[in-house]
Amino acid sequence: MLxxxxxxxxxxxxxxxxxxLGDDDLKRFGIxxxxxWTPAPSAxxxxxxxxxxxxxxxxxxxxxxxxxxSGGRTGLSGGAVAKDGELVVAMDRLNSVLDFNPxxxxxxxxxxxxxxxxxxxxxxxxxxxxxxFASTGSSQIGGxxxxxxxxxxxxxxxxxxxxxxxxxxxxxxxxxxxxxxxxAKNNTGYDxxxxxxxxxxxxxxxxxxxxxxxxxxxxxxxxxxGVADFPAIMDVLRCFSTDIDLSAFEFFSQxxxxxxxxxxxxxKPFETEAPFYALLEFENSSEAVLEQAMAIFETCVExxxxxxxxxxxxxxQASNLWKLRxxxxxxxxxxxxxxxxxxxxxxxxPEFLREVDELVARQYPxxxxxxxxxxxxxxxxxxxLKPETLEVAQFHAKCVNVSSEIGQLLAKYEGSxxxxxxxGLLKKDYLHYSRSAEEMAMMRSIKRAFDxxxxxxxxxxxxxxx
Numbered sequence: 001m002l003x004x005x006x007x008x009x010x011x012x013x014x015x016x017x018x019x020x021l022g023d024d025d026l027k028r029f030g031i032x033x034x035x036x037w038t039p040a041p042s043a044x045x046x047x048x049x050x051x052x053x054x055x056x057x058x059x060x061x062x063x064x065x066x067x068x069x070s071g072g073r074t075g076l077s078g079g080a081v082a083k084d085g086e087l088v089v090a091m092d093r094l095n096s097v098l099d100f101n102p103x104x105x106x107x108x109x110x111x112x113x114x115x116x117x118x119x120x121x122x123x124x125x126x127x128x129x130x131x132x133f134a135s136t137g138s139s140q141i142g143g144x145x146x147x148x149x150x151x152x153x154x155x156x157x158x159x160x161x162x163x164x165x166x167x168x169x170x171x172x173x174x175x176x177x178x179x180x181x182x183x184a185k186n187n188t189g190y191d192x193x194x195x196x197x198x199x200x201x202x203x204x205x206x207x208x209x210x211x212x213x214x215x216x217x218x219x220x221x222x223x224x225x226g227v228a229d230f231p232a233i234m235d236v237l238r239c240f241s242t243d244i245d246l247s248a249f250e251f252f253s254q255x256x257x258x259x260x261x262x263x264x265x266x267x268k269p270f271e272t273e274a275p276f277y278a279l280l281e282f283e284n285s286s287e288a289v290l291e292q293a294m295a296i297f298e299t300c301v302e303x304x305x306x307x308x309x310x311x312x313x314x315x316x317q318a319s320n321l322w323k324l325r326x327x328x329x330x331x332x333x334x335x336x337x338x339x340x341x342x343x344x345x346x347x348x349x350p351e352f353l354r355e356v357d358e359l360v361a362r363q364y365p366x367x368x369x370x371x372x373x374x375x376x377x378x379x380x381x382x383x384x385l386k387p388e389t390l391e392v393a394q395f396h397a398k399c400v401n402v403s404s405e406i407g408q409l410l411a412k413y414e415g416s417x418x419x420x421x422x423x424g425l426l427k428k429d430y431l432h433y434s435r436s437a438e439e440m441a442m443m444r445s446i447k448r449a450f451d452x453x454x455x456x457x458x459x460x461x462x463x464x465x466x
Contacts, residue, residue: 111142172451
């Protein structure tokens with residue numbers, strides 16, 4: 001419960017309508033897509049300027065109040081959870097286009113801009129923002145940057161990090177920093193911008209971002225291929241990526257396809273069933289590219305890697321094929337899945353997946369496991385579905401052990417316990433499988449430099465500052 005004197009000071013900063021204290025607002029703004037924690041912030045603040053964000057942070061330091069930055073709250077690791085009386089600073093009002101430079105092909109936006117709105121703005125200018133994923137309609141740019149969001153086009157366009165040309169942030173110490181200022185070249189020492197990208201709100205609050213845009217892609221074709229086994233997916237990837245510039249290479253299991261077609265009503269791509277499916281996208285810049293793609297497809301069939309396949313013949317068909325992959329995550333939420341977002345080098349994926357499959361089958365023979373992911377960049381999503389007979393807490397308790405064993409496998413394969421969702425609360429106990437003690441000590445030192453009192457998103461990524 002906040003003291004009345006502090007409430008009055010917060011009202012003086014943001015105005016009474018922008019200080020939310022009602023139970024419904026506290027619950028709505030105090031949680032992300034995870035369901036393991038009960039939201040319990042003390043207040044929600046909706047600042048309308050960088051100056052207001054700075055004033056909030058300085059007040060929080062003065063009174064030792066914890067602050068949780070909040071974007072679209074679409075995260076899957078508990079990074080935006082406020083469960084211990086924190087102040088939630090929601091960036092929803094900082095959602096405008098602040099500047100557009102057609103020569104530089106950059107746009108500066110408020111951190112609260114919805115990702116899809118940025119994509120739409122770029123399209124209106126004849127340009128393209130390529131970072132794309134299932135939650136673009138509700139996620140915010142600031143949150144994307146804070147978690148270095150990836151998505152379905154990473155194989156060609158990279159992560160969010162690749163498209164951030166500048167940032168304006170308020171550090172945990174209450175300082176305003178303007179980082180890189182949109183420069184393409186800036187070799188003047190440490191690039192602090194990149195410390196904030198992927199920092200999950202533990203170093204500062206991202207308030208504005210200058211985003212690099214690019215030319216729009218040509219019309220793309222999509223192929224969905226039924227693949228004989230997981231190692232064959234890697235053979236297919238190698239064959240296609242050798243001769244064609246792929247913009248996406250995704251995969252999903254037969255179980256994933258069955259869930260999506262049953263619950264979303266999407267038609268199956270073809271009648272032949274396969275244990276795995278690969279979805280490829282590429283720009284069909286010429287008839288020669290399409291002919292090359294079909295020739296590679298025939299080679300894959302002759303080699304026994306591919307059992308069947310379909311090539312989109314229209315934009316609408318391409319969109320429908322993408323839905324088979326894009327709708328998996330939302331569909332699986334019906335089963336409240338225990339999710340693992342992990343990555344290894346592409347070359348090591350078949351061996352790693354075999355070991356994880358054996359581990360899960362041994363530990364949880366009665367649980368249904370669904371695989372999908374961004375195979376072209378080594379990112380796997382392992383989903384263990386909750387049986388109806390178990391409560392969420394019981395189910396989670398049964399799954400915790402497997403995360404530790406997967407973490408040990410990831411250490412063996414030099415992989416990551418979080419490929420794109422971040423660490424937050426969910427993964428911090430497993431961070432040591434991907435980061436050395438020396439690295440974690442350095443990360444804590446960086447945290448102290450930007451947030452000396454430890455008020456920003458405490459308990460996320462790691463627990464101790466000492």
